[in-house]
Amino acid sequence: MNLTDILYKVATTLPLTSEQANLFVSGITDNSSEVTDGDLFIAIKGVNQDGHDHIQTAIQKGAAAIIGEQIAPLLSIPYIQVENSRKTLAWAAKNFYGDPSQRKTVIGITGTNGKTTTSFLLKHLFEENGQSCSLIGTIQNVINDEVIPSRNTTPSALTLYKLLAKSKDDVVVMEVSSHGIDQYRIEGIEFDCCLFTNLHHEHLDYHGTMEAYFEKKAVLFNQLKENGVAIINTEDDWGEKLAMDLKHKGTTVITVGSNKENVLCLKDFQAQNPSVTVIESGEEATVTSPMVGIHNLYNTVMAYATAYRFGVTKQQITHTLPLFAGVGGRFEMTKLPNGVTVVIDYAHTSDALYYCLTAARSQGATKLIHVFGFRGDRDESKRTDMLRVSSIISDRYILTHDDLNSVSPSEMTHTLEKLNQSFGNEKGIVVPDRSLAIQHAIHSSSSGDWVIITGKGIESYKQVVQLETNSDKETVQLITHHQELRPNL
Structure with a gap:
């Protein structure tokens, strides 16, 4: 497809020259490592990397033309400057793939x-x-x-x-x-x-x-x-x-x-x-x-x-x-042999926690034991509201690690302990290791109780846990099959 057709409805800093307009482009990418001969490479500035820093790599791999937001550098192939590379990528893709x-x-x-x-x-x-x-x-x-x-x-x-x-x-x-x-x-x-x-x-x-x-x-x-x-x-x-x-x-x-x-x-x-x-x-x-x-x-x-x-x-x-068979990690229920019901849910806002916990209550749970945490580097302003909801509806809660991201384990543990102490609720404890928190919740439950594990749904763990499982579901399965395991608390 000609470059002029790919850039239909795209505002460029300068009009395309006739040579640029008629240039044949075989594909589009914003990843320099994926460039092949004849591709249009669109340089996008991201959070951790800037595509403009990889323009030479794209040229070496055979790019036919470059689009970017920075002032046109001296290159061996055509460079088209635009105001917004992300927006340009979308319109170029729309045109290339025929709307x-x-x-x-x-x-x-x-x-x-x-x-x-x-x-x-x-x-x-x-x-x-x-x-x-x-x-x-x-x-x-x-x-x-x-x-x-x-x-x-x-x-x-x-x-x-x-x-x-x-x-x-x-x-x-x-x-x-x-x-x-x-x-x-x-x-x-x-x-x-x-x-x-x-x-x-x-x-x-x-x-x-x-x-x-x-x-x-x-x-x-x-x-x-x-x-x-x-x-x-x-x-x-x-x-x-x-x-x-x-x-x-x-x-x-x-x-x-x-x-x-x-x-x-x-x-x-x-x-x-x-x-x-x-x-x-x-x-x-x-x-x-x-x-x-x-x-x-x-x-x-x-x-x-x-x-x-x-x-x-x-x-x-x-x-x-x-x-309808349901959705994995969305109020996903497992009935354990000892009469305990375990629910895995993605809920990670105060409203979602309210709906999830009250749903379990509506099913006649004897006691609710809630296991949850907060993600590192994410909206901290919602944490108190989430804790308040859990403390009101659940009978006991266990604060544990969710995805830490760039936050250290010790820092997140300190945050959880501080939240629990400042909240002044005797229902809660802190068990940093997520697999052990789930294990503690299940082992301390009786027939008719519900253990509600929220925050991750079907997502895999981002950090290593003591039971060497990779998700909440795997952790529940392991504990169910190995009831002799005991938490190291």
Whole structure:
């Protein structure tokens, strides 16, 4: 493809010369180590590395042209300066891969909590009822039934466009993070439908304020196709604000909530066997969630509302919802031989903890023992709220290490001890090693008790633990099979 076609709608500092415009480009990359003959290399300044420092490497590996933000250096190949390399990468990928979002139904889901569960529910509902569905998100990417490992909730723009172009499925369901929006990873993609699940205290270390966090999430809805629809949970105050803003712009908005003014009005919530009555246009339908928890009822209704608008009948939804197998690391329950129930969940905000712990309570737990921690180098302002929720709902809690990142083990342990002491709650103890914390929780539980392990879901541990396991699930399995092990406390 000619460079002028790849840079369609891209603002360059100077107009392309005729030689540059007609230059043939065989591929695009922002990774100098992946450059092959004839590629366009786009230099991006990242947190730890700057692509501009690797321009010579790209040239040596055969790059045909370079794009960057810095003033044009003296190079042996064409260099095009742009204001924003990340944005340019997205538009170049869109043009190179032929604008793939126009060729299929694309559904984007954003919000603090519920993105993954709702996306898996949608994939299930579509595929059980005759529509093939690609999935792009936190746990994994699934394209044409091929499972592709996921590194970020929303992949890089280049990866995202490659996946969209590769997909031969009828529908693509995509989780969209605020980081992904801010870093132009979804730039240029047009959506048939965008969902807003909720907005809670999270990522303020990145966005600064809840208002800025909200504004970034709202950008997704500017990328709806001409006849696109927004489906919004208005039980959330930020969702109600978003719905009002979009209606003022003339966007088609489907609201979901308990207020009678909502398009989908919800009533008669049942927690024990999760179900809710949905009223739409005067007609009532009972929607049963295949997962525990009121929060999952909302996820289920969001998926219900979306699938119905894209070709799945209400009868089909009702028939196939009970067949949903759940999502790994999202309220994933294991019944132990001694009568204890263990739940592994990704919850890492105060709201998510509340929903997770109350869901366990609704199932008749005798006692709740909660194991959790806080990630190093992440939003510290949410920690007290998380601890408060656990101390109120659980019977006992164990603070332990989550991903430390650049924080030392001793520093995080000190932080946990200080939080526990300053909170003044006798329910809690600190067990730094995560595997031993889980072991202690299980060994100190009795039949009818529930052990709730939150924060990581299916993620692998980033640091070595004493029981030499690699995840919360592996730790639970090991303890279950080796009950003779005892914590070294």
